Amino acid sequence: MDFDLTDEQRLLAESVNRFVSDRYGDFEKRKAYRAEAKGYAAANWSAMAEMGLLALPLTEEEGGFGGGPVETMLVMEAIGRGLVVEPYLATVVLGLGLLRGAGGPPELQAQVAAGEATLAFAHQERQARYDLHDLATTARRDGDAYLLDGAKGVVLNGDTADRIIVSARLSGGRRDRTGIGLFLLDAATQGVTRRGYATQDGLRAAEIVLEGARATLLAEDALPLVERVADEAIAALCAEAVGAMETLRDLTVDYLKTRQQFGRAIGEFQALQHRAADMLVATEQARSMAMYAAMMVQEPDAAARSTALSAAKALVGKLADQLGKEAIQLHGGIAMTEEYKAGHYFKRLSMLNVLFGDVDHHLRRVVAAGGLPD
Structure with a gap:
């Protein structure tokens, strides 16, 4: 590579x-x-x-x-x-x-x-956890369009998006991998109810209820497309985490250089220098995995691609959590005040960790696949 x-x-x-x-x-x-x-x-x-x-x-x-x-x-x-x-x-x-x-x-x-x-992508459902194929939302034909019924959760940008792309079942049982379609609807369409809210990191999301909402069909048997775009999103999230980790690390190092204790900057204490060095190592490890994820997104073998992206998401999530907790501890109480930036970066890293699957979910996927592809 x-x-x-x-x-x-x-x-x-x-x-x-x-x-x-x-x-x-x-x-x-x-x-x-x-x-x-x-x-x-x-x-x-x-x-x-x-x-x-x-x-x-x-x-x-x-x-x-x-x-x-x-x-x-x-x-x-x-x-x-x-x-x-x-x-x-x-x-x-x-x-x-x-x-x-x-x-x-x-x-x-x-x-x-x-x-x-x-745009917003309404896919996640309460019962599904992180399984992309677990869908209870249904689509039934009505002339040249479809009527959608179901509920979607944590729809990013879902409260203000102009158009919403919705995954729904055309056929099959709730956990079948076949029979999943993609649909496009106007957010103002009758039968669409949106409840917007701020997420813990200060961004926006929505719970969306569909009751006979009229939509147009984009694709049938769409699960492979959904999985590919989800992998692209995972690669993007890994990269965003690296950027946030880098800034949070720099904030912490600057704080260690200026915070005085016992008449000297606390960054002069060797134990804290070691912890700052660990934060640097974590950032660079995460950067390497984000680059690996970006390269593997184009892997033609869907199974190999998915396993590689799960490995990247799991490791970046673990490293981001470690770095974020170190940053909070090294700052002390000021890190969690609304006025100071550090806590906001930690909140975003925590949110990135759970979007499209947390560490445990992706580790299970890697184990089930028998490890990384050769």
């Missing part, structure tokens, strides 16, 4: 990091963005569209840049560094990934790329 970035990728990374530094360098700005009606800044979303970030996965023929998993990794690392609240994961990685994979409406893809529409 070649882990060296191209000149174009380096320019992309510099551009995104500059944008995040400008818009999120002052932590008070993030609080202001979260207070806006949608829970993020419309001006930032428009700026991301102008930079081409929302069109990143689209081909040049589709008006995009033809970016792949590595480009997504670079963007998500920057998002992690700044604790960006705009719905990039929900709209671009998940929503646009599913739309493109299912051959969804080109005009909607263009609207997303231009920042004129946002």
Whole structure:
């Protein structure tokens, strides 16, 4: 595997990091963005569209840049560094990934790329835990459309998205791997009830109830597509975690250099230096796994790809948890105050750890597969 970035990728990374530094360098700005009606800044979303970030996965023929998993990794690392609240994961990685994979409406893809529409993927259900094939939501045909009935939980950006992509059963039992379809509906459609809320990390999600909601079919037998896009999302989450870990580590080291105890900076004590060094090692280990995840997303063997992404998610989740707890302990009580940044990074890392499966879930998947692919 070649882990060296191209000149174009380096320019992309510099551009995104500059944008995040400008818009999120002052932590008070993030609080202001979260207070806006949608829970993020419309001006930032428009700026991301102008930079081409929302069109990143689209081909040049589709008006995009033809970016792949590595480009997504670079963007998500920057998002992690700044604790960006705009719905990039929900709209671009998940929503646009599913739309493109299912051959969804080109005009909607263009609207997303231009920042004129946002998306949400309503898939998770209460009884499913993290099993992507466990679906109780049903779809029944009604003329040239379908009527959806069911309930979805923790739908990222689900309270403000313009369009919602919904997974539902066309046939079979609740845990069958076949008979799963993908559907597209307008969020304002009759029969759609959304209850929005702030997640622990300050972002937004929703519980969605569907009662005869009218939708159009995007794809039949869609589980392989859902699993592939979920793996792409896992790779993106690993990259975001690395960005957040890097910033939280730097915050901690800076604090150790300035906090005085017994007439000297506490960073001069060797025991704390060792713990700071462990945080550096954890960050670099996580970075290596995030790069591995980005490379393995394109693995043609679905089983090998899934196992590799589970291994990456499990290790990055474990390392992020260790680093986050070290950061909180080394800071002391100030780390958990609302005014200080460290606690917010820890909350985001905790949320990243459970999205699309926690450490235990992914470890079980790796064990069941017999270990990593050769």
